[in-house]
Amino acid sequence: MDWREMASCRDADPDLFFPIGNSNSGPSLIQTYQAKAVCCRCPVMEQCLNWAIRADPVEGIWGGTTESERRAMRRRLARQSRAAVETPA
Numbered sequence: 001m002d003w004r005e006m007a008s009c010r011d012a013d014p015d016l017f018f019p020i021g022n023s024n025s026g027p028s029l030i031q032t033y034q035a036k037a038v039c040c041r042c043p044v045m046e047q048c049l050n051w052a053i054r055a056d057p058v059e060g061i062w063g064g065t066t067e068s069e070r071r072a073m074r075r076r077l078a079r080q081s082r083a084a085v086e087t088p089a
């Protein structure tokens with residue numbers, strides 16, 4: 001079974017997951033919180049987040065994260081990978 005078939009957002013308002021405008025204030029911020037609340041109850045949050053990190057850039061809320069949060073995660077993962085390669089055994 002594809003993880004998407006178990007997604008909690010299948011029954012939620014899709015607009016919540018694609019807030020328009022500045023996600024740091026106003027209605028967009030409220031939508032972001034509401035979408036993240038759905039994600040927190042989702043049984044496939046981990047699979048969704050892994051997909052979104054690999055697929056970036058993708059817009060919207062995926063795996064309980066915003067696009068900018070995933071960008072930061074990808075940078076952190078890249079730094080950790082570089083450090084692991086550069087660290088002598």
Ligand code: SF4
Binds near residue numbers: 007038062
């Ligand atoms: S984690 Fe969020 S965006 Fe991903 S499938 Fe679940 S509810 Fe949908």
